[in-house]
Amino acid sequence: MPPILELEAIRKNQIIEAAIMAMAEFGSANVTMADICRAAGLSKGGLAHYYKSKRELFKAVFEEFFKRIFVRCRDKMAEFDDPLEKLLSLELLYDADDQDAVIGYPILFDFMSIAVHDAEYRQIFRNWINNWIELLSQALIKGQEQGFFGKFDPDPVARSISAIYQGIATRWYLSPELHSTEWALDTLRRGVKGFLASYDNKR
Numbered sequence: 364m365p366p367i368l369e370l371e372a373i374r375k376n377q378i379i380e381a382a383i384m385a386m387a388e389f390g391s392a393n394v395t396m397a398d399i400c401r402a403a404g405l406s407k408g409g410l411a412h413y414y415k416s417k418r419e420l421f422k423a424v425f426e427e428f429f430k431r432i433f434v435r436c437r438d439k440m441a442e443f444d445d446p447l448e449k450l451l452s453l454e455l456l457y458d459a460d461d462q463d464a465v466i467g468y469p470i471l472f473d474f475m476s477i478a479v480h481d482a483e484y485r486q487i488f489r490n491w492i493n494n495w496i497e498l499l500s501q502a503l504i505k506g507q508e509q510g511f512f513g514k515f516d517p518d519p520v521a522r523s524i525s526a527i528y529q530g531i532a533t534r535w536y537l538s539p540e541l542h543s544t545e546w547a548l549d550t551l552r553r554g555v556k557g558f559l560a561s562y563d564n565k566r
Contacts, residue, residue, distance in 0.1 A: 374409070374413060375413050378410060379423060379424055380403075381402035381403035382420055382423075382424045383424055383428050383466060383470065385398055386469070387466040387467075388469075391417070391473045394417070421477075422487060425470060426487065426491075429471070429491055432463055433491075433498075435455065436453050436456070439452050440453070440502065446502050446503070447506065447511065447556070447559075450502050450503070450555055451551060456528065457531070457532065457548060458544065459544060464536075468536040474487075495525050496521045496522055499521035500520075500521040503515075503517040503520055523558055524558065527558065531550050531554070535547040
């Protein structure tokens, strides 16, 4: 039998994975703790040992799942040396064949809708956004150091690039018949390059 701490981690991961799939398919408002119990193969008491409420579980789902997405994107950016290509490398966010994208957007939009009226959820969302800003800022700083980009404060520029990504993703996911993957990638490249040009981009 695995050690207690290892078993605890296995059980929590089992719950998180079951909740991710259920919430992505049916929406957090339509999923009950009983649904999660059945999907995870646990009793109500077993689930309550780890997560006392659906609210607590959904926060954990968001944080754990999007940590996974963040790591994937960070690793993808690390494959590129060119700072501009780093900024444009997250094509997986618009890949309809990528399971994380298919699962992730329903959870993200659900979480955002709750955050509109919930300060705690909003803070979690803010922290998540700030992680992306830091990642994008690193690419911008590298580009400045190498002379590819002009002089500007990386933080607000990274926030704008992040917003470009998110805005395109919203249209791409919710209205794919009018916003194809080709449209998303072309708009991303044009939008980011055009935005950087307004800051005296050296390219």
